[in-house]
Amino acid sequence: MVPDQPRVERDDVNYEHLRLEHQTYEKRLEELNKKAWLTPEEELEAKRLKKLKLHLKDQMEKLRRTGA
Numbered sequence: 893m894v895p896d897q898p899r900v901e902r903d904d905v906n907y908e909h910l911r912l913e914h915q916t917y918e919k920r921l922e923e924l925n926k927k928a929w930l931t932p933e934e935e936l937e938a939k940r941l942k943k944l945k946l947h948l949k950d951q952m953e954k955l956r957r958t959g960a
Contacts, residue, residue, distance in 0.1 A: 894925065897923050904955060904959060906955065907952060907955045907956075907959075910951050910952050910955070911952060913948055914945055914952070916947065916950040917941045917944055917945045917948070919940065920937075920941055921938060921941050921945070924937065924938045924941075944954075
């Protein structure tokens with residue numbers, strides 16, 4: 893671990909869960925972005941994943957601010 897990293901990023905189980913979930917959504921979005929075209933369902937999925945990622949990022953930032 894990086895010593896300069898805030899404590900919440902190193903120790904908080906909730907933060908780690910959010911980070912892993914964010915990473916999962918990012919990987920799925922990368923898969924969708926590699927396609928030449930998306931079905932209407934995939935387009936909706938991509939929009940939903942982007943919103944979920946943003947929500948998770950907001951939650952992680954909140955943990956950083958309150959836990960550091």
